[in-house]
Amino acid sequence: MILPGPRVLATITPSGNTVVEAVTQAMLRAQPDVLPIFSRIAVHGAVDRFPDRYDLDGMLGAAELLSHAKPDVIVWNGSKGGIIGLDHDRDLVARITAATGVPATTSALVLEARLKARGPTRLGLITPYADAYQARLLDAFAGRGWVVSAESHLGLTDNLSYAAMPLERLRAQCEAVAPHCDVLLGWCTNCPVAALGPEVAGRPLWDATALGVEGGLALIPPPSAAG
Incomplete structure (x- = not known):
């Protein structure tokens, strides 16, 4: 077209x-x-x-x-x-x-602007990453004053494996951290978190790609x- x-x-x-x-x-x-x-x-x-x-x-x-x-x-x-x-x-x-x-x-x-506009926010961080990378990411978020009150990561390292994650596995991650945060954040643009929709388990879901x-x-x- x-x-x-x-x-x-x-x-x-x-x-x-x-x-x-x-x-x-x-x-x-x-x-x-x-x-x-x-x-x-x-x-x-x-x-x-x-x-x-x-x-x-x-x-x-x-x-x-x-x-x-x-x-x-x-x-x-x-x-x-x-x-x-x-x-x-x-x-x-x-x-x-x-x-x-x-x-x-x-x-x-865009995430930085969204957080500034929203004000104090407890993030529930969802990623596919391995322990060391996730720890570094958490340190970086904390260093700029972004509060991660709960997190879930899958221990993966190859970016093609990120994209292959079943949606139900990603949904389970979200549901595990949702009670402990204000906003769910899927932070990996090669992980199909956006397919879960704008809300999971009663929490807004922000996705890096979206x-x-x-x-x-x-x-x-x-x-x-x-x-």
Whole structure:
């Protein structure tokens, strides 16, 4: 289908990710005038070649390719900023915009804004990660004042295994921590938590992938103001 003059939401996603594109497309079904396009950077398997920073050459290369389609926004739909620090995300979006002229955001920056808008919030953190990575993530959240009152992680390391988690296993994680938190947070963009819906066990469910899409949409001009 060819859309006449669509608004364009461009997304950078890890190469081993099989969730971001599906979630983005599903969320945009109700907005047929917004066209999703995607580019990938090399992140796969169990080893991150850049554990404490972004591969800026890869990121900016992906952003440049997306810019050829004249998108309205470029989103890094990845959860890594949650662990390496939001200054990396702020630097990344500044570099993307400087290089392409396109507004940009990330899943982690959208989470930060959501928490600021909501006020004090006890998070129930749901991830597929192994013990060491989860501990590092918890430390990073605490370091910026984000309160995690309960958590559940699955002990996995390979990002394809994250995407293969059955929804009932993810629902069980949510149900286990829901009584102890205000908001459930699924924090891995290659884990299909968004498929559980906006609420589980009486708690709002925020998902890293969905947050990235919502943040991108918020930066796209309304139809009357577009192009």
